Amino acid sequence: MALAALVSATPRVYKRAMSFSAVIVAAGTGSRAGGSKQWRDLGGRPVLRWSAEALLAAGASELAVVVAPGAEARAAEALGGLDRWFAVAGGDTRAASVQAGLDALAAPPDARVLIHDAARPLLDAATIRRVLDALDEYPAALPVLSVADSLRRGADGLIGEPVDREGLWRAQTPQGFRLGALRDAYARWSGASPPTDDVEVARAAGLAVAMVDGDPRLMKLTFPEDFAMAEALIPRQTRVGQGFDAHRWGPGSSVWLCGVEIAHDQTLIGHSDADAGLHALTDAILGAMGDGDIGDHFPPTDPQWKGASSDRFLEHAVDRLHARGGRLINVDVTLICERPKVKPHRQAMRERLAALLSLPLDAVSVKATTTEAMGFTGRGEGLAAQAIATIDLPA
Incomplete structure (x- = not known):
């Protein structure tokens, strides 16, 4: 019927x-x-x-x-x-x-x-x-x-x-x-x-x-x-979500960070392109909605995501936000590593995120810090990223 x-x-x-x-x-x-x-x-x-x-x-x-x-x-x-x-x-x-x-x-x-x-x-x-x-x-x-x-x-x-x-x-x-x-x-x-x-x-x-x-x-x-x-x-509510991601270093000649490819003597190892900045930001947006995490939507066991651009993950989270009548207000990403130096590429990262998220540039922040040679990032074993996203949703 x-x-x-x-x-x-x-x-x-x-x-x-x-x-x-x-x-x-x-x-x-x-x-x-x-x-x-x-x-x-x-x-x-x-x-x-x-x-x-x-x-x-x-x-x-x-x-x-x-x-x-x-x-x-x-x-x-x-x-x-x-x-x-x-x-x-x-x-x-x-x-x-x-x-x-x-x-x-x-x-x-x-x-x-x-x-x-x-x-x-x-x-x-x-x-x-x-x-x-x-x-x-x-x-x-x-x-x-x-x-x-x-x-x-x-x-x-x-x-x-x-x-x-x-x-x-x-x-x-x-x-x-x-x-x-x-x-x-x-x-x-x-x-x-x-x-x-x-x-x-x-x-x-x-x-x-x-x-x-x-x-x-x-x-x-x-x-x-x-x-x-x-x-x-329509009554609306403001929510904040946070995300964290880390990947280990491995052999390679470039690394993807916040949607920008940077020449480097190593690369980050992951099922997708291992862009820790975009992964953390994706989790922050999903978290603000109470919509699970990146692994729920893109399981690393699924072969279709092998080598995939992390742009797709971020755009998926934003699409789900828009489907619920939500709006992204601002994002803030912090990259934690000893190398590569992030500052020369920070503006390009902000511009790339602004384009992906349809946000004004002043609503996008990218920062970098080190752990003063402490921990796995200090020893050069890997890179970490944390992100915060502010959204509003219909109440």
């Missing part, structure tokens, strides 16, 4: 112990945002996944994710690892997609249901709870924000008269209802054009809609620049 069919065929059983059902509308084309915004990456996760995780974590017993016909497999990829959700093929309008989601729910008519737009990814538990609580007293509820800016009409590039903002509110989602009442309201809709949202349908059916506090972070991703704003709103 195809993946899309498996998703749609997943058995759905409504559990009364859970507090609500939910529908995420993700069938739009997102043309103003550059297309398919629900699948785009935001903080290391698809936009759609943010809302799905929030609703499921808040206790949704079933979640209908309405996508464009044929996009079921893409939804399965975006929501991999989550349970209690299923994909539904949407319609030509938002209203048709909502109705398809409502029809697919297994909850009883008196169940609470939340309708949410995938384009509002930064949904939090407090907003969900405010909407659900309001449904204890009202048949429908809507999160809103006050209008802070002055409003003006305008045409042909010229500003016109002001608009009185008294009594005006900015509507958000999720919008909450009793499932049976919303289904009935849609069945009775007789407007000349499709409704703009579900509250419009509910009010046309005579349902009172309570207003609850919205969240300014629950912005709608409409234009390309909105993604940068949303990224800035």
